[in-house]
Structures are given as C-alpha cells and as structure tokens.
Amino acid sequence: xxxxxxxxxxxxxxxxxxxxxxxxxxxxxxxxxxxxxxxxxxxxxxxxxxxxxxxxxxxxxxxxxxxxxxxxxxxxxxxxxxxxxxxxxxxxxxxxxxxxxxxxxxxxxxxxxxxxxxxxxxxxxxxxxxxxxxxxxxxxxxxxxxxxxxxxxxxxxxxxxxxxxxxxxxxxxxxxxxxxxxxxxxxxxxxxxxxxxxxxxxxxxxxxxxxxxxxxxxxxxxxxxxxxxxxxxxxxxxxxxxxxxxxxxxxxxxxxxxxxxxxxxxxxxxxxxxxxxxxxxxxxxxxxxxxxxxxxxxxxxxxxxxxxxxxxxxxxxxxxxxxxxxxxxxxxxxxxxxxxxxxxxxxxxxxxxxxxxxxxxxxxxxxxxxxxxxxxxxxxxxxxxxxxxxxxxxxxxxxxxxxxxxxxxxxxxxxxxxxxxxxxxxxxxxxxxxxxxxxxxxxxxxxxxxxxxxxxxxxxxx
Numbered sequence: 296x297x298x299x300x301x302x303x304x305x306x307x308x309x310x311x312x313x314x315x316x317x318x319x320x321x322x323x324x325x326x327x328x329x330x331x332x333x334x335x336x337x338x339x340x341x342x343x344x345x346x347x348x349x350x351x352x353x354x355x356x357x358x359x360x361x362x363x364x365x366x367x368x369x370x371x372x373x374x375x376x377x378x379x380x381x382x383x384x385x386x387x388x389x390x391x392x393x394x395x396x397x398x399x400x401x402x403x404x405x406x407x408x409x410x411x412x413x414x415x416x417x418x419x420x421x422x423x424x425x426x427x428x429x430x431x432x433x434x435x436x437x438x439x440x441x442x443x444x445x446x447x448x449x450x451x452x453x454x455x456x457x458x459x460x461x462x463x464x465x466x467x468x469x470x471x472x473x474x475x476x477x478x479x480x481x482x483x484x485x486x487x488x489x490x491x492x493x494x495x496x497x498x499x500x501x502x503x504x505x506x507x508x509x510x511x512x513x514x515x516x517x518x519x520x521x522x523x524x525x526x527x528x529x530x531x532x533x534x535x536x537x538x539x540x541x542x543x544x545x546x547x548x549x550x551x552x553x554x555x556x557x558x559x560x561x562x563x564x565x566x567x568x569x570x571x572x573x574x575x576x577x578x579x580x581x582x583x584x585x586x587x588x589x590x591x592x593x594x595x596x597x598x599x600x601x602x603x604x605x606x607x608x609x610x611x612x613x614x615x616x617x618x619x620x621x622x623x624x625x626x627x628x629x630x631x632x633x634x635x636x637x638x639x640x641x642x643x644x645x646x647x648x649x650x651x652x653x654x655x656x657x658x659x660x661x662x663x664x665x666x667x668x669x670x671x672x673x674x675x676x677x678x679x680x681x682x683x684x685x686x687x688x689x690x691x692x693x694x695x696x697x698x699x700x701x702x703x704x705x706x707x708x709x710x711x712x713x714x715x716x717x718x719x720x721x722x723x724x725x726x727x728x729x730x731x732x733x734x735x736x737x738x739x740x741x742x743x744x745x746x747x748x749x750x751x752x753x754x755x756x757x
Contacts, residue, residue, distance in 0.1 A: 325452055325464075325466060328452060328501065328503065328505050329452065329454070329464050331505050332437060332454070332499075332501060332505050333404055333454055333462055333464075334403070334404055334405065334435040335378050335379040335434075335435040335436055335437045336376065336377075336378050336404065336437075336454045336455065336462065336498060336499060337376070337377045337378060337379065337386060337401050337402060337403055337404075338374060338375075338376065338377075338401070338402040338456045338461055339374065339375045339376060339377045339386075339388050339392055339393065339399065339400075339401055339411075339425075339497060340372070340373075340374050340399070340400040340401075340402065341372070341373045341374070341375070341392065341393055341396045341398070341399050341400075342371070342372055342396065342397045342398040343371050343372075343373055343394070343395045343396055343397065344395045344397055373392070374456060374459060374494055375388060375389060375392035375393075375456065375494065375495075375496045375497040375498075376388065376392075376454075376455040376456045376494065376495055376496060376497040376498030376499075376511070377392070377401065377425070377497045377498065378437050378497075378498065378499045378507065379434055379435060379436045379437060380436055380437055380438075380439065380507075381436055382431070382433070382434045382435075382436050383426075383431060383434075384409070384411075384426055384427030384428075384431040384434060385414070385424060385425075385426055385427075385538070386401060386411065386424070386425045386426070386427065387422070387423070387424060387497070387510060387530065388423050388425060388496075388497030388510070389421050389422065389423060389496045389497040389510060389512050389525075390416045390417060390418050390420075390421045390422060390423040391418075391421055391496065391512075392423065392496055392497045393413055393416065393423050393425060394416065394418070394423075396413065398410070399411040399412070399413070399425060401425070401427055402461075403434075404461070404462055409427040409428060409429050409431075410427075410428045410429065411425040411426060411427050411428060412425065412426050412428060413425055413541075414426045414537060414538055414541060415536070415537030415538060415540065415541035415542060415543075416537070416541075416542075417533055417537060417542070417543040418479075419479045419480075419481050419543070419545075420479070420481060420525055420529060420530075420533060420543070421478065421479075421510075421512050421513075421525060422510065422525055422529075422530055422533055422537070423497075423537075424534070424537045424538055437499060437505075437506075437507050438505075438506050438507065439506065439507050439508075439527045439530060439531055440502055440504065440506025440507060440508045440527055441506075441508070441527065441528065442485060442508040442509060442526035442527040442528045442529075443526075443528050445469050445472070445485065445502065445508055446469065446472075447468075447469050447470065447471060447472060448468055448469065449468060449469045449502065449503075450466065450467075450468055450502075450503050451466070451467060451468060451469055451487055451489055451500050451501060451502060451508070451509075452464065452465070452466050452489065452500070452501045452503075453465045453466075453467075453487070453489040453490070453491060453495065453498060453499070453500050453501070453511055453522075454498055454499060454501070455491075455494060455495035455496075455497075455498030455511060456494045456495065456498070457490075457491075457492035457493060457494040457495050458492060458493060458494050459494060460494070463495075465489045465490035465491070466489055467487050467488040467489030467490070467520070468487065468488060468489075469485060469486070469487055470486040470487055470488050470520075470521070471485075471486035472485060472486075474486045474523060475605055476513065476523060478512075478513065480605065480608050481608065481609055481612055482605070483525075483526060483529060483609060484512070484513070484523035484524060484525065484526070485500065485508070485509045485523065485524045485525075485526050486521065486522070486523055487500060487509075487522050487523075487524060488520040488521070488522070489522065490520075490522075491511050491514050491522030491523075492514070493514075495511045495522075496511060496512055496513075497510060497511070497512075498510070498511045499511070500524045506527075507527055508524075508526065508527045509524030509525060509526055509527055510524055510525040510527075510530060511523075511524045512524055512525050532613060544616060544639060544640070545611075545612035545613070545616075545639075545640040546611045546612055546613065546614035546615065546616055546618075546637040546638070546639070546640065547580075547581065547611065547612075547616070547637065547638040547639060547640035547641070548580065548581055548582040548587075548611050548635065548637070548638070549576065549577040549579075549580020549581050549582045549583065549638060550573050550574075550575065550576050550577065550580065550582045550587065551573070551574045551575040551577075552571045552572060552573055552574060552593075552604040552607060552608070553571075553572050553574055553604050554571070554572070554603045554604050555567070555568065555569060555570040555571065555572045555592055556568065559572060563590065563592070563627075563628070564627070564628040565592060565625050565628055566625070566628065567592070567594055567625060569594070569601075569602040569603070570592045570593055570594040570601055570602065570603075570625070571592065571593045571601050571603060571604045571606070571607035571608075572590070572591075572592050572604075573587060573588070573589060573590065573591045573592070573593065574589065574590075575589055576588060576589060580638065581635055581636055581637055581638035582635060584635075584636065585622075585633050585634060585635030585636065586633050586635075587622070587624070587633055587635065588626065590626070590627075591624045591625070591626050591633075592624060592625045592626075593607055593622050593623070593624055594623050594624070594625060595622070595623040596610045596611065596614075596620055596621070596622055596623075597620050597621055598621075611637065612640065614637045615637065616637055616638060616639040616640075617636065617637065617638075617639075618636070618637050619634055619635065619636050619637070620634070620635055620637055621633070621634055622634075622635060641670060641671050641672075641673045665696060665697045665698045665727075665736075665754050665756065666692060666693030666696020666697055666698040666699060666703075667689060667691070667692060667693070667696070667698045667703060668689070668690050668691035669687040669688060669689060669690065669709070669720045669723055669724070670687070670688050670690045670720055671687070671688065671719050671720045672684065672685070672686055672687070672688040672708055677708075681743065681744050681745060681746050682708050682741050682742075682743060682745075683708055683710055683741050685710070685717075685718040685719070686708040686709055686710045686717055686718065686719075686741070687708065687709045687717055687719065687720045687722070687723040688706070688707075688708050688720075689703060689704070689705055689706065689707045689708070689709070690705060691705065692704060692705055697754055697755060697756075698754060701752050701753065701754045702752055703740075703752065703754075704742075706742070706743050707740045707741065707742055707743075708740060708741045708742075709723055709738050709739070709740055710739050710740065710741055710749065711738065711739035712726040712727070712736060712737070712738055712739075713726070713736065713737050714737070730756045731756065732756055733755070733756065734755075734756045735753055735754070735755050735756070736753065736754045736755075736756060737751060737752075737753050738751070738752050738753075738754065739751055740752055
C-alpha cells in the first residue's frame with residue numbers, strides 16, 4: 296500500500312463542550328462540540344522552496360517563459376490545517392505542512408489572518424510548532440487530551456481544510472491503536488475512519504470532550520476511511536523541546552534490533568516470546584559500553600515492558616541523553632540487568648543544523664557558503680548503504696547552490712577535503728572555515744551503494 300501524507304488546516308475555540316454519553320440506542324448531536332472548538336482550527340497557507348525536478352512540466356515551461364534566472368529558487372503554494380494551543384498565538388501542525396516554507400500565512404475562521412514563523416519542527420514525528428506574528432488578541436485555544444485513554448471504537452471528530460473546504464467536519468471512530476505505517480521508526484499512529492483528505496494534515500482529531508487526542512497526518516492513497524493521526528501523548532512529550540529549542544533530541548543505544556517471535560524464542564531457549572532481539576551492537580556505542588551483546592533480548596526498560604523492536608526504539612528515544620537506564624535482558628536463556636548510559640541520536644535529518652526557522656544556525660557555515668548541511672554518519676546506516684563508517688554525511692543541498700551545481704546530492708559522504716581525511720562533521724566544518732572566498736575545495740566523496748569507490752567534486756567558495 297502506498298502511504299500518502301497530506302496537509303490539513305483547522306480552527307478551534309477556548310471553551311469545551313462536554314458531550315453527554317449517549318443513551319442506549321441514541322447518539323447526541325455533535326453540533327455543540329463542533330461549535331465550541333471550531334474557532335481554534337486554522338488554515339495554514341505556505342509558500343515552499345522546491346527544486347526544479349519537483350516541478351511539473353507545465354510549471355517548468357512557464358518559468359522558462361518568464362525568463363527565470365538560473366539558480367533562482369522556484370516556489371510552490373500549499374495549504375494545510377493547524378490548531379491554536381495557546382492564546383499567545385502558538386499553533387500545532389504537521390512538519391510536512393511547513394517544511395521548506397518561505398512564507399506562512401495562518402487564517403482563522405473569524406476572518407483574521409496572521410503571518411507566522413516556525414518555532415520548531417520534528418520530521419520523525421511529523422509535528423511542527425509555529426508562532427503567529429503581529430497583534431495577538433483574544434485568540435481561542437484548544438486543550439491537548441490524553442490519547443493513551445482512547446480505545447478502539449471510541450468516537451472521534453476531525454476538523455480541517457480538505458481540498459480548500461475550510462472548517463469541514465467529519466466523524467468516525469478509532470479504528471486501531473499503535474499503527475506503524477513506515478513513516479519513521481517512531482511510528483505510533485492512531486488509525487481512524489473519520490474522513491481525512493488532502494488539506495486535513497495538521498488539523499485536530501477530537502474526543503467527545505472537545506480535547507485534541509491526535510494531529511491528522513496521513514492517509515492511504517488508494518483507500519477510503521483509513522486515516523492516521525499522531526497521538527497527543529507523543530505530541531505533549533515533544534512539545535517542551537520544540538518550543539524551547541526548536542528541535543527534538545532523542546536517546547540512542549547503538550544497536551540493530553528485530554522483533555522476537557515464538558520460533559526465535561524456542562531456538563534461543565528463551566522463556567519469553569515478546570521482546571526486542573539485538574542482532575548487532577555498534578562499536579563504541581552506548582550499548583557496547585553498557586555490556587549488551589548480540590542475541591541479547593530486551594524485555595523491559597526502567598520497568599516498562601518491551602514487546603517489540605519498535606517499542607524499544609520509541610522508549611529509548613524518549614529517554615534523556617546521558618541518563619542511565621536499566622534494561623531487563625535475557626542472555627542465553629538467563630535473566631540479567633544492564634545499566635546503560637543513553638547516547639544522543641545523530642541528527643541525520645539535519646534539523647539541528649538548520650535551526651528553528653530553516654536558516655543556517657551561524658554565519659559563515661557551509662550551508663550559507665556553498666549550500667550544504669552535514670551530519671556525522673550513523674554506522675548502522677553506513678553499513679546498510681555501503682558507505683564508509685567515518686566522514687560527514689550530506690543531509691541537505693540547497694536548490695540552485697554552488698554545491699548543487701557541482702553535483703552534490705543528499706546521502707553522499709565526504710571523506711576528504713583538499714587531500715585531508717575527514718572523519719566527522721566537526722572536522723569538515725573546521726576545514727571549510729579556513730577556505731577563503733574564491734578558493735577551491737576539492738572533496739572526495741562516497742555515494743550510497745558505491746562500496747569502496749570514491750569520486751572527486753570541486754566547488755569554488757563564494
């Protein structure tokens with residue numbers, strides 16, 4: 296099945312209607328609930344940077360006809376949904392709604408509109424926080440509820456901007472919990488049959504108390520009645536970091552894992568059938584330093600039961616880097632405990648490099664000069680992609696930049712600069728700072744799937 300992520304826009308108010316539970320054989324009108332919340336659901340209109348190859352043939356032709364200059368960034372318009380969570384003008388939406396935004400305009404159901412800036416965003420959960428600009432007065436706001444209390448079969452209501460139809464309301468039930476749809480390794484979606492369509496992304500999913508229990512995020516393109524929402528419990532856990540620093544840091548063990556199943560449990564002589572089976576431990580990783588080994592099976596973390604590989608990944612991600620956790624493990628059929636100091640997950644998405652507003656974090660960075668953002672390469676990803684285990688991973692190439700014109704693409708790894716070996720992102724950044732304007736960089740790079748092959752790319756420093 297093809298998963299299509301779509302953008303939505305919603306509006307809500309600060310008062311909440313308590314809907315009385317239906318009597319047997321009856322269902323009350325949802326009108327009081329909708330009336331109480333719709334004022335805080337907003338439309339999010341975005342102008343985004345796109346590369347030339349993302350444009351359709353007609354738009355590329357029109358740009359040539361308008362005489363667009365080489366290197367000029369093309370823009371595309373998009374619309375989605377969001378909802379106000381604080382009267383000061385803080386709005387929640389999806390990351391994919393505002394990613395690469397040049398301008399953001401938020402429209403309220405009462406006719407007011409505001410420009411907005413990105414406060415923080417997290418691609419791995421598809422959550423973003425934006426802040427309205429200008430004179431903010433008497434904004435309605437919504438409350439985040441507790442998604443962990445939702446059950447399959449509970450009624451829910453969605454409000455958004457599907458296909459530009461502002462403040463559209465749909466109702467349905469929770470169809471499933473804890474869905475993994477392949478969006479990221481941290482998937483934990485609520486599934487609903489409330490109508491979700493393109494333009495709904497970023498909008499709220501309500502319980503019958505008028506509380507937001509999810510952010511509508513994705514649909515299956517060829518299906519009807521199958522939509523997915525980021526649970527509010529995850530949003531609440533990430534929100535303090537997004538508001539304070541603009542990015543999310545996650546814990547990291549440095550292991551490859553898979554689900555334990557009854558057949559594997561029998562082969563390994565284990566007394567349990569659920570857990571996360573460690574298939575490899577990275578050299579120098581927190582897991583290795585904590586004494587974990589291949590074929591260890593993790594069954595709990597800090598007393599919280601671990602039933603699958605995804606469950607362990609999510610639990611570790613929510614732990615504070617540098618904090619110590621206690622893992623309950625089975626090794627060769629025998630139980631033991633391991634104390635592990637959690638590491639910091641590498642920022643493979645480059646969000647920390649680009650900062651809150653999508654711009655370079657400091658003057659004179661490689662992104663500003665040549666149009667590149669880098670990150671240390673994760674050994675796990677390096678092995679899977681046949682890349683070197685040391686170097687600087689290219690995580691973003693600015694459209695129309697000197698780097699793009701020279702042939703740089705995301706996923707490449709820089710291993711040398713001007714004949715000097717590069718083992719990390721910091722080493723590369725230090726080397727680039729020493730290059731004066733007009734100087735030429737000679738970079739040796741590896742490409743995914745290239746094995747030991749290397750190529751040279753020359754870039755003139757602006």
